[in-house]
Amino acid sequence: MANAREIRSRIKSIQDIMKITNAMYLISSSKLKKARKSLQATHPYFEALQDTIYDILVRAPHVNSVYFRRNDHIPLEERNIGYLVVTADKGLAGAYNHNVIKKAEEEMSKGGKNSLFLIGQVGRQYFMRKGKAADCEFLYIAQEPTLYRAQMISETIMELFENGHLDDVYVIYTEMITPMKSEVKMIKLLPLERKKFEQRKLGYPHALFDPSPEIVMQKLVPNYLKGLLFGVLVESFSSEQNARMTAMEAATKSAKDMLRNLELQYNRARQAAITQEITEIVGGAKSLKK
Structure with missing residues (x-):
């Protein structure tokens, strides 16, 4: 059994770690609330954008937009998938x-000519160790999602799609469904699918698109994709903070359990030391009497 001094040292180190895990829990909780608030503030604007895109698709069903280009004639093994x-x-x-x-x-193992776009250092370091080079890395975005950064990503993706370097673009992220549940999701960014807008409502009973529906669509889609990516970034950030809160809460609970066991061991070790000292004193007193 370890002596009382060693146990006391372990108790002190665990108490210090528990302070850190508890602080990380509180920081993640604060960041989570801030992120959800920023997402809710922009939600009505991007909902209106989707309604307007649906208006154009209904009133001008034959509108020609590069963002709805499907390239179905290209087989899977030859498709450029981002x-x-x-x-x-x-x-x-x-x-x-x-x-x-x-x-x-x-998803990447299913085939096609894959292009990898990474947000976050953990993914970057993982694929570097695997020998898979990223085609583009967006640094310092995961910890601070903003509309400007979402626009920067969407512009890069759209330029590659418009120039024919990408046939399909997917985003893989984590969505926070409830405070107790998160789920990895993959959604298609490009090309846009008309059926995704079919459940929308018409924004206006009568609408005119000036100078033309095609030009209006050309202006709306980049803003729509920016909003979609901003929502993805915030959902991922919220899921990360929620997962960290859960991990830190579990770590703090484990630390408390360890402290209870160590305090019990410490009390036993101290009691054993006291008993040994008393035994030595009694033995010494008996020796003096003899």
């Missing part, structure tokens, strides 16, 4: 990063 993978910049978030990376590897 995967935008959203991970965190650091760990200590349970299985958050592992689940996203696993999903990305599963």
Whole structure:
């Protein structure tokens, strides 16, 4: 059994770690609330954008837009498929990063000419170790999602799609469904699918698109994709903070359990030391009497 001094040292180190895990829990909680608030503030604007795109599709069904180009004639093994993978910049978030990376590897193994676009240092370092070079890396975005950064990503993706370098673009991220549940999702960014807008409502009973529906669509879609990517970034960031809160809460609970066991061991060790001292004193007194 370890002596009382060693046990006391372990108790002190665990108490210090518990302070850190508890602080990380509180920081993640604050970041989560801030992120959800920013997403809710922009939600009505991007909902209106989707309604307007649906208006154009209904009133001008034959509108020609490069963003709806499907290229169905290209077989799967020859399609240029881009995967935008959203991970965190650091760990200590349970299985958050592992689940996203696993999903990305599963999809990329299905075939096609894959292009990899990475957000987050964890994904970047993982694929570097695997020898898979990223076609583009968006640094310092995972920890601070903003509309400007979402626009920067969407412009890069759209330029590659418009120039024919990409036939399909998917984003793989984690969505926070409830505070207790997150789920890895893959959604299609480009080309846009008309059926996704069919459940929308008409924005206006009568609408005119000036100078033409095609030009209006050309202006709306980049803003729509920017909003969609901003929502993806915020959802991923929220899921990361939620996973970190859960991990830190579990770590704090484990630390408390360890402290209870160590305090019991400490009390036993101290009691054993006291008993030994008393035994030695009694033995010494008996020896003096003899």
